[in-house]
Amino acid sequence: QKEVEQNSGPLSVPEGAIASLNCTYSDRGSQSFFWYRQYSGKSPELIMSIYSNGDKEDGRFTAQLNKASQYVSLLIRDSQPSDSATYLCAGYSGGYQKVTFGTGTKLQVIP
């Protein structure tokens, strides 16, 4: 079982819709979670980090963390074609002291 799991997609949403990206993790010792965006041929860049249960909002992005269910999600409101990319979920485990990435979900926003 991979430590961080994501549906590889592609997830297709129309422009202006809400895109919902999901991630589950197996290590209950994971403390912090990150969402990175990776455009094709580019390197990952951080868009959101979340450290405690609940929601965290930043502009059009909302990250949600539920440690009891071992579930992390990213909502993108008013999706734009420029949001089309692969979104990587990552978790930090204090026990292993490392950040583990999921395989990524490819998002396609259709104009």
Add this chain to the structure above:
Amino acid sequence: EAGVVQSPRYKIIEKKQPVAFWCNPISGHNTLYWYRQNLGQGPELLIRYENEEAVDDSQLPKDRFSAERLKGVDSTLKIQPAELGDSAVYLCATSIGSGANVLTFGAGSRLTVL
């Protein structure tokens, strides 16, 4: 402020040849990571440095891969000899300290082994 600098951006070699990748971190970032990313996959950690010390190299294939970080700044990742399965993007990332810190990635070095 300059970001994480990697070179070369692209490298094509024949199998059994050696190859080396270089990474210059953001100034003040004492934690440095080398990740490998295969097509359609997430980055996988190869090695993590705290200053000049390799604190996690458990995923580094030590029979053919080696890395060093002299003086706790620049780092080099070497593969010798390269195999077809080594074709991937090699990403260097750095952070301020270890722990749950944000990683800043370099542009990556894309390796193709023929």
